[in-house]
Amino acid sequence: QQQVKQSPQSLIVQKGGISIINCAYENTAFDYFPWYQQFPGKGPALLIAIRPDVSEKKEGRFTISFNKSAKQFSLHIMDSQPGDSATYFCAASMHTGAGSYQLTFGKGTKLSVIP
């Protein structure tokens, strides 16, 4: 079973703090790891993504750290803001035998940033 395990399920962070969300995967055939942000009533929006040949990628306040040997990757949100309050999903994709790059999602982390 191809799985991506995400933790924590929910997270409360003070404004200005660092939010950290962790994911772990099992299948070493995964070769693309995006993070999505979802607001209530909306679809997931691509936030940032990384390939396994890179250990870190930073875009603004968002950083992905990737540990290939441990099969783990994490999202760090620096200087967290109330507007960052949303559900965050990690995902992984690989080319399947059926010819697609379907995404396998974690179960999500509900982030609340309090003033």
Next chain:
Amino acid sequence: NAGVMQNPRHLVRRRGQEARLRCSPMKGHSHVYWYRQLPEEGLKFMVYLQKENIIDESGMPKERFSAEFPKEGPSILRIQQVVRGDSAAYFCASSRGQRSPNQPQHFGDGTRLSIL
């Protein structure tokens, strides 16, 4: 807005009826994915289509569910004889191509299907 368009946003059906969900991909995108999201869960892959072709339907239930992406018009996800367990949010995503895993998938805002 040139994003992925899904309609209807909300759909209510009685058990046994048919549900039709439509998805128009982003401009310039010819690849469509359908995902299902249950409450408090991540999205689960259902099917991947290109124009007039189903490429990967490994996530589709074997019965009652079908999908198409005709040469003209939106992609359609059809659920026949709906049951209460079909209640979920259904999301469509599109991408430009499939030559590498880096082609990001862009999601619509989903159709919330409720079965009475």
